[in-house]
Amino acid sequence: MGDFIIALEIMVKGMVGIFVVIGILTLLVMLMGKISGPKKKDDEQA
Amino acid sequence: MEFLWEGLMSITWQQVVMYAVGILLIYLAIKKDYEPALLLPMGFGAILVNLPLSGVINQEMEGIGVVNGIIEWLFNVGIDASEALPILLFIGIGAMIDFGPLLSMPSMFLFGAGAQFGIFFAICVAVLMGFDLKDAASIGIIGAADGPTSILVSQVLHSNYVGPIAVAAYSYMALVPIVQPVAIRLVTTKKERRIHMDYTPGTVSQKMKIAFPILVTFLVGLVSPQSVALVGFLMFGNLLRECGVLGNLSDTAQNVLANLITLLLGITISFSMRAEAFVNFDTLLIMVLGLVAFIFDSIGGVLLAKFLNLFRKKKINPMIGAAGISAFPMSARVVQKMAMEEDPSNVILMHAIGANVSGQIASVIAGGLVISLVAAYL
Numbered sequence: 001m002g003d004f005i006i007a008l009e010i011m012v013k014g015m016v017g018i019f020v021v022i023g024i025l026t027l028l029v030m031l032m033g034k035i036s037g038p039k040k041k042d043d044e045q046a
Numbered sequence: 047m048e049f050l051w052e053g054l055m056s057i058t059w060q061q062v063v064m065y066a067v068g069i070l071l072i073y074l075a076i077k078k079d080y081e082p083a084l085l086l087p088m089g090f091g092a093i094l095v096n097l098p099l100s101g102v103i104n105q106e107m108e109g110i111g112v113v114n115g116i117i118e119w120l121f122n123v124g125i126d127a128s129e130a131l132p133i134l135l136f137i138g139i140g141a142m143i144d145f146g147p148l149l150s151m152p153s154m155f156l157f158g159a160g161a162q163f164g165i166f167f168a169i170c171v172a173v174l175m176g177f178d179l180k181d182a183a184s185i186g187i188i189g190a191a192d193g194p195t196s197i198l199v200s201q202v203l204h205s206n207y208v209g210p211i212a213v214a215a216y217s218y219m220a221l222v223p224i225v226q227p228v229a230i231r232l233v234t235t236k237k238e239r240r241i242h243m244d245y246t247p248g249t250v251s252q253k254m255k256i257a258f259p260i261l262v263t264f265l266v267g268l269v270s271p272q273s274v275a276l277v278g279f280l281m282f283g284n285l286l287r288e289c290g291v292l293g294n295l296s297d298t299a300q301n302v303l304a305n306l307i308t309l310l311l312g313i314t315i316s317f318s319m320r321a322e323a324f325v326n327f328d329t330l331l332i333m334v335l336g337l338v339a340f341i342f343d344s345i346g347g348v349l350l351a352k353f354l355n356l357f358r359k360k361k362i363n364p365m366i367g368a369a370g371i372s373a374f375p376m377s378a379r380v381v382q383k384m385a386m387e388e389d390p391s392n393v394i395l396m397h398a399i400g401a402n403v404s405g406q407i408a409s410v411i412a413g414g415l416v417i418s419l420v421a422a423y424l
Contacts, residue, residue, distance in 0.1 A: 007173040007182060010419045011166035015159075017415045018408055021269050022159040025407075028261060029152040029254075036251045 056098040060321035067319070068092035071213070080220030083305075084193060084312045088213065091117060091316020092324075103317065120310065121317035125208075129201055131311045132194035133275050138304025139194075139406070140283025141296050143374070145258055147400040150247035154366070154397060156350065158404025161370030162412040163346025164189035168339035169416075175331055181205050183420040185332050188215045189339025190409035191222070192372040195276060197315060199413045202272075203420060209318030210329040214336035222376040225337065227384055229344035230368050238352070239388045241363040245396050255288040266411055272421075273414020280410055344368040347401070362397075369398040372409035378402040 071089030075082035094102045095117055103115035124131040148154055169186030177185060184205035187196050196215035200208045218225060230239075259281035266277045286296045318324075347367030355361045369381045378398035385392040 003173045003179050003182075004170065006179060006423050007166075007170040010183070010416070010423070011170060013419055014166050014412065014415050015163065017270065017419075018159045018162055018411055019156075021266060021411050022155050022404070022408060024265060025262065026152045026155040028265070029149055029155070029258070032254050032257060032261075033149070033152065033248050033250070036254045036257075 053098040058321060060325040061096045061098065063325045064092050064096040064319065064321045067324070068096070074217075074220070078220075081193075081216045083308045084216045085220070087309060087312025088216070088316050088319070091313040092319040094313075095316055095319060096321050103320070117314065117317045120314040124310065124314050125197065125201055129198045129275070131307055131314060132198045132201075133279050135194045135304065135307040135311060136276060136279035136410075137283040137286070138299045138301075138307065140259070140280040140285075141287045141299035142304070143280075143284055143287075143403055143406060145255065145284065145403055146250050147247070147396050148403045149250045149254060149258060151397065151400045152248075154400030155404045155407075156354070157347050157367045157370030157401035158406070158408035159370070160350030160367055161343045161347035161401075161405055162189070162408050164339040164341065164343030164371075165412055165416065167342040167346075168335050171338055172331075172335050175335070177328075177331075179420055179423060181207055183416050184208075184211055185335050186339060187211075187413060187416055188218065188332075188336035189343050190372055190412055191215075191219055191340065191343065191377075191405070192409045192413075193219065194311070195372075195409055195413040197311075198276065199417055202417050206323070207328065207332055209315065209320075209324050210332040211336075212315045212318065214333050217333075218336050218340045219373045219376070222340075222371075222373045223380050225340050226344050226368055226371075226377060226380045229341040230348060230365050230381075230384060233345050233348050233352075234364050236388060238364050239384060240392060241361050242389075242392055243363055243366070243394050243397055244360070245393070247396070252288070252290065256285065256290075259284040259288065262407060266407075266414070270411060270414040270418060272417040273411055276410040276413055277407070280406070340371070343371045347371065363392075363394050366394060366397050366401050369401040370405045370408065371402075372405040374402045374406055375399065377405070 068089040071085045074080040075086035102117040104118045165186045169182045172182035172185045180203040184200035184203050187199040193215045200211045263281045267274045286292050347370040348364045351362045351364035351367035365381045369377045371377050381398040382395040385394050
């Protein structure tokens with residue numbers, strides 16, 4: 001049971017970690033797009 | 047003349063099973079075209095390493111001592127000592143990837159993250175089934191849908207199941223067109239699968255394409271240092287591609303290097319398919335857990351898209367979420383095919399490709415995080 005609790009902790013920390021890194025990447029890419037691109041086209045796909 | 051029969055007489059039933067596994071892998075590679083570049087060398091290697099007293103693995107010979115075997119040497123040098131083979135393969139993979147569709151639609155990044163859920167879900171299930179933490183984590187990483195990452199993580203964590211994990215990872219990658227539609231249909235309605243999405247990409251400059259791999263390496267390296275080998279080499283390959291002045295190196299990385307490493311990786315990993323390490327009940331469990339990981343990757347991505355739809359006016363086709371796994375470009379193709387099955391005029395391929403390449407980055411980040419997190423608990 002101890003290992004299962006640890007596995008759950010790894011799940012929470014792992015998913016949060018991935019979303020944080022990817023979230024920052026998304027924001028940076030959006031920022032780069034605004035800085036380096038000409039006039040932006042809407043990148044919201046939907 | 048007894049020495050002529052020594053090999054034949056010492057065949058075990060487990061080795062016979064491995065011959066069957068090897069032939070099955072070769073059959074799947076040739077007849078079904080399932081990841082042939084990996085499954086064929088692995089299948090043939092499985093036969094080589096399981097021949098009695100095989101000369102491709104180290105053998106103790108009477109009167110001579112230890113005689114080195116080539117496959118064991120390749121494994122020790124190329125995987126065990128440095129994980130060089132899977133890491134070098136990432137240069138080739140990076141050089142093959144065009145991040146353009148993702149950079150032009152940055153919101154697609156999120157689906158790469160969502161579709162890693164299966165990794166962690168499978169780790170939990172594996173622990174419940176009795177695997178210790180390092181083996182459970184190595185099994186869960188099959189859900190990265192990325193063979194080199196699976197091999198690297200299981201090797202770094204000193205898992206006892208490197209062979210079955212590699213076989214499961216590559217087999218399920220090949221089976222994405224079968225596994226994903228089932229998983230997607232489980233959690234989507236026909237109406238959702240028919241959602242159309244406008245394709246209005248932003249502009250992506252050359253500077254941005256060059257800056258991106260450097261930026262990713264810095265960011266991921268600082269947050270998850272264990273990912274540096276994976277992400278760094280992936281992004282190095284991509285920088286070769288995008289820099290515009292190293293066309294020859296980029297071509298070499300995409301073709302010669304990737305093919306050479308793939309060839310060696312397949313036959314090298316077969317060292318971990320020796321009968322005594324492979325033929326047991328745990329291997330079957332690992333195959334099942336790999337399937338669970340793939341299914342819950344897809345479900346995780348789809349549910350993330352459905353969650354985001356709660357806050358959006360223009361809805362996302364939730365199948366895009368499932369394309370966030372790393373199996374590129376199969377997953378994007380599967381999603382597009384499913385969309386067209388529901389509505390022949392529905393084209394969501396570019397969105398799916400964006401999510402799919404995001405999955406490539408997210409899967410290596412996940413690999414690094416799993417190593418860091420598990421190491422902290424061991």
